[in-house]
């Protein structure tokens with residue numbers, strides 16, 4: 603019996619990392635590398651768990667779509683409890699297509715950003731209601747045009 607040749611071999615070594623951070627962020631492809639860099643270089647989390655879905659942690663507040671909230675909370679609880687997560691980093695971003703869809707395209711750019719930031723500000727309470735043992739750190743990512751374009755992050759209190 604011949605062993606099947608792999609279709610691809612990753613050059614990044616696998617390692618069994620112990621994590622204490624979970625990131626919940628939007629899956630928008632335009633921001634993935636910057637979010638990843640922010641967690642590693644900005645917050646010092648070399649390894650972390652991740653839930654990347656449209657709108658990021660918005661599912662935690664979405665009473666209109668309870669199935670999304672249920673699934674998201676199930677994943678969140680699983681990761682926090684099984685990996686002994688201590689910190690949950692929530693990232694929302696400028697020009698989020700999920701929020702545009704939720705609002706039917708009715709909001710301008712600033713109002714849309716304000717809606718994302720307002721939701722991020724509610725994340726500590728929304729998460730710690732079920733999981734009081736974790737610290738929740740919400741951040742908003744925006745696009746700076748000068749000297750840009752670059753992605754910048756601000757903590758949301």
Ligand SMILES: [Zn+2]
Nearest residue numbers: 628630698699
């Ligand atoms: Zn988005």
